[in-house]
Amino acid sequence: MLQKLFKFKGGVKPAYNKHQSVGTPIATAPLPSRLVIPLHQSIGGTPQPVVAVGDKVLKGQLIGAADGWISAAVHASTSGTVTDIGPYLVPHPSGLSIDCVVIEPDGEERWIERQPLDYRAMAPEAVRTYLQQSGVVGLGGAVFPSHAKLTPSRDVPMEELVINGAECEPWITCDDLIMRERAAEIVSGIGLFRDLLQPKRVLIGIEDNKPEAVAAMKAAVQTAGEPFEVLAVPTLYPAGGAKQLIRVLTGKEIPAAKRSTDLGVQCFNVATAWTAWRAVAHGEPVINRIVTLTGNAGKPRNWEVLIGTPMDQLLPLAEPAPDTDGVIMGGPMMGFLIPAPDVPVIKATNCLIAHSPTLFPPKPPEMPCIRCGECARACPQELQPFELYWWSRARNFGKTQEYSLFDCIECGCCSYVCPAHIPLVQYFRFSKSEIWAREKDKKMAEGAKDRFEFKQYREEREKAEKAEKLAKAAAAQAAKKAAEAAAAAGSEASPAPPADDPEAAKKAAIAAAMARAKAQRAAVQPRNTDSVSPDQAEEIAAIDARRQQAGLEPPAPSPEPAPAAAPDGKEA
């Protein structure tokens, strides 16, 4: 069967540098002296720790339970003792510290009880929950909880399931090696995804610079007797971007505002399929992954690494050269320099590149944009990066959104080709974060305004209610007094009965209420200053005097009857 491939616009061809790390098979990294396992390892919520310091844990034991639908569980990568739960530096470009569970391995690698799952006999919902509890997330780098992507759209029939083995970033070879060595399990995992999503077709896309992986996957598909199509796609960065691979394999373009399921397509990484299969067939949650160690290193290779392994215990396996001055996590196009050497390997860690000034020379100084349009020709999202740059620099964030800022996938193609060496992607990240911050501020301000307005309304209402109550009470009292007076004066006296003049009664009532309030205040006030030193008393007196002078308040200890025209009458 001949499958028609589509093209996406733009793209670049950086030096691939993949040959260094594919010469030797995947090896298992030795057990580190400690494991630092971040609780937040997927897009979405942060799992809550379910172990305490001092607990003994088994390999594969749940240590962080998912706290929502878009969240995935986290497990102990080996058996040992929990020595700490607290914030540790994690591999994040901003040098973020988040809560981690620190485990001191006991070296025994004692597993939890592992049970294979007969997922075909289960409801799809239960399988999804199982995958969530097994911590299965997208290992391509985005770490989106996979179970949440395994729900087909209700309105759109699922047409294609795209499996991403493109691995377009230079230097990285972990997907290449896992496809070469573990193709059968990947194909089984893809079968699991297929059963949950029920797509019409399953397309496995692999860049054509990995012929061994293509052959291994084709053989595995044939052995399994599955109708999956293994397709070699042209090597062009970023063909491994989900949107780009979907475009190449199906011709569909997923807009930024839509989910791929809305167009009847879903995409998973090959390593994700592998972990999903390990979870289902062997009861093993995601506690390790394949990591490429390469770059300025003597022995570049792929290693199977426990999640939580400190990178400074892992990198020496590749024998980095002495002039190594940093470590890039991920590829050179989208990766970042880790903030400290000992940050842990996380589920998103696909590659560690030993950085040296020779391999990655410092960037030449930034020059002005000459609008040559190279960036626009390189952009796989078909944006106009130089326009976005112009408006980002001008901080005209409205315009950046008009030029589709949020369609930018930050692949780095524009920066890569820019003859003026402008760090375009950095400008776009800046604009995005500014817009997010402003939207947050706006929401907060709106919330504060709502709260303030409600408070005002409440105060008004309470004031009105109080005044009404007081007026009623005063009127009653006045009526009583009038009745008494009438009774005392006999029948010849004729004072204006309050009932005849409700206005006067009201006024009287208000005056009476104010007088009472004043007296009450006067009575209450000294209580605050009951036990004060003579110095303090003097100070208070001085303050009162100043207040009086300023006309703010009559002196507290002189409870004179309130004059009718008292300025604070409004307060009643």
Add this chain to the structure above:
Amino acid sequence: MEIVTSPHVLKPVSITRVMGQVCLALLPGIAVYSWLIGPALLLQLGIASLTALAAEALLLKLRGKPVSPFLMDGSALVTAWLIALTFPPLSPWWLTATGVLFAIVIAKQLYGGLGQNPFNPAMVAFAACIVAFPALMSQWPAQGLSLSFGQQLEVVFGLAPRIDALTAATPLDAMKTALKMDGVHASVQELLANQTLYGTFAGRGWEWVTSAYLLGGLFLLWRRVITWHVPVAFVLGLLLISGLCWSLDPARYADPLFHLFSGGAMLGAFFIATDPVSGCTTPRGKLIFGFGAGALAYLIRVFGAFPDGIAFAVLIMNLCAPLIDLFCQPAVFGKKKEAP
């Protein structure tokens, strides 16, 4: 502190390299032109280059910008060369220098330097000088004139009198003047028969200079320094209008090929209208820009008062470029019009 962000690798490209390739692409044209005219052209190139670099350095210093990276970007040199190639080669040295100063100081640096100029600096200089010094800007070496380098040097530096016999109009200008003359009813065909002035398909000798520019332009296309949109649209615009006029009255209007290889058409199509800073950037915008520049160039050179129309055509299109781009924004990935 410098923030190191992705991508960590960059393509080995630079503005210097872009400008360098433009200069390289001009070399065939320069070679044929100086073979035709003599070493005076090289002299003009030298005067223009030195003036441009000095003016650029001074202005950068005054503006408090780093001098060496901007001087090394090569953009001033490209402007200087375009001025030397579009001004009459026997112009007095100060005319060339004035043009370059106008381009670098006013049209470029005062607008904010590299990447900020709304108009093509070389064309601003050409327009300013042809308005300010119309006579000098129309004096081209007479056909068949052969001066030694020494004589050319004397003319350029004003040591020898500028006698009218030395200079003439360009073949393009001569054709227009002859056709416009009252009482004389020479047709285009009769004029073209003048073998001293006209060659195989355009001005004698000049046709090979413009062909060499075309060669350089194809080099720029091959090196992907420019895209095909502007040159193709420019040539189309010129061909379409000239073809229309020619088909209506071949005796009064020269054929499209003549126009394509006369004056600054090729230089304009590949080297001037393709200036990214002052031109359009979107593919459709570039097509409109190129077509407009080509069509206007023809209208101005045939119906206008100036010997050639490239400079004004490009400047007018520079004016329109931002608006054209605004309406030609391409659809982004996933947001294209879907088939109903």
